[in-house]
Amino acid sequence: MSDNYSHQQLDINVDRLxxxxxxxxxxxxxxxxxxxxYGPAVRDHYLIHYIYEGKGKFxxxxxxYQLHTGQGFLICPDIVTYYEADEDDPWTYAWIGFNGLxxxxxxxxxxxxxxxxxxxxxxxxxxxxxxxxxxxxxxNLKMVKEIKxxxxxxxxxxxxxxxxxxxxxxxxxxxxxxIYLKKAVEYIAKNHYNHNLSISKVSSYIGVNRGYLxxxxxxxxxxxxxxxxxxxxxxxxxxxxxxNSLSVADISRSVGYQDPLTFSKIFKKVKGIPPSKYRKDL
DNA sequence: TCAACTACTAGAAGGACGTA
DNA sequence: TACGTCCTTCTAGTAGTTGA
Numbered sequence: 001m002s003d004n005y006s007h008q009q010l011d012i013n014v015d016r017l018x019x020x021x022x023x024x025x026x027x028x029x030x031x032x033x034x035x036x037x038y039g040p041a042v043r044d045h046y047l048i049h050y051i052y053e054g055k056g057k058f059x060x061x062x063x064x065y066q067l068h069t070g071q072g073f074l075i076c077p078d079i080v081t082y083y084e085a086d087e088d089d090p091w092t093y094a095w096i097g098f099n100g101l102x103x104x105x106x107x108x109x110x111x112x113x114x115x116x117x118x119x120x121x122x123x124x125x126x127x128x129x130x131x132x133x134x135x136x137x138x139x140n141l142k143m144v145k146e147i148k149x150x151x152x153x154x155x156x157x158x159x160x161x162x163x164x165x166x167x168x169x170x171x172x173x174x175x176x177x178x179i180y181l182k183k184a185v186e187y188i189a190k191n192h193y194n195h196n197l198s199i200s201k202v203s204s205y206i207g208v209n210r211g212y213l214x215x216x217x218x219x220x221x222x223x224x225x226x227x228x229x230x231x232x233x234x235x236x237x238x239x240x241x242x243x244n245s246l247s248v249a250d251i252s253r254s255v256g257y258q259d260p261l262t263f264s265k266i267f268k269k270v271k272g273i274p275p276s277k278y279r280k281d282l
Numbered sequence: 283t284c285a286a287c288t289a290c291t292a293g294a295a296g297g298a299c300g301t302a
Numbered sequence: 303t304a305c306g307t308c309c310t311t312c313t314a315g316t317a318g319t320t321g322a
Contacts, residue, residue, distance in 0.1 A: 200313075208286075210313095211314090215316085260303090262295060274305065285320105285321095288317105291316095293314085297310085299308090301304105301306080
């Protein structure tokens with residue numbers, strides 16, 4: 001089973017699947033020097049930059065975007081990007097990095113995608129800028145920093161949605177296949193992966209034919225439903241192995257395998273080493 | 283044309299047993 | 303307790319088909 005999956009539309013990477021809707025990775029602020037650049041490089045999460053002032057260029061997918069004050073750009077996971085501050089009027093920007101089960105979906109609702117990574121704000125009523133300023137003001141906080149950033153990120157996505165009139169979107173605008181896929185992923189993730197779950201049960205729950213569900217998974221994730229489920233279980237098991245009070249048998253039952261031997265075999269196949277050795281190497 | 287389904291076959295899951 | 307090998311059962315993958 002390959003670790004690298006190229007996906008047609010959703011860009012969901014199984015290695016980075018989260019059990020939460022949104023996980024905040026990083027946030028920051030930078031007053032760049034002339035011609036300061038980053039890349040070409042890839043990120044393992046979504047990263048949004050907002051330009052407070054100045055100019056610069058952003059390159060992705062062989063396209064070059066000349067950007068200025070009040071604009072911003074999205075970097076998607078596993079996509080090579082390059083950005084550089086202007087020589088005469090270098091930009092000052094803020095950024096926030098995140099990932100999660102609903103990251104892709106929320107960005108899409110705000111019309112921010114790999115193919116459409118640029119956004120612009122209204123200078124007369126710049127609610128986006130005030131949100132990023134509030135994000136920057138959390139830098140000295142400790143316990144509540146992530147919670148506050150999470151709230152501000154949701155607010156940013158909602159504001160962007162309003163700016164682009166995407167709040168008029170109805171469910172009928174969302175592809176049926178994506179709804180099936182989302183329901184399947186949620187069914188697996190929300191406490192069904194740790195039971196005796198088969199792909200037939202998932203397809204029955206959604207109300208589509210198993211073969212048809214397989215083709216949807218392949219189209220969007222370049223994975224079969226079974227591969228997705230196994231990857232999800234092994235990812236969860238890897239996290240549980242950090243807890244030394246749980247035996248391998250306990251963990252195998254916790255991720256849906258009644259037989260610890262079967263679990264060990266599959267874990268070794270996916271991760272390359274048996275669970276006991278994986279724990280020792282931690 | 284494409285969403286959705288059918289049916290055949292390969293291979294994954296898991297049980298039994300042995301070993302360290 | 304954890305893992306390896308062998309074997310059987312049955313589930314999942316997918317090419318081909320249907321029908322709106």
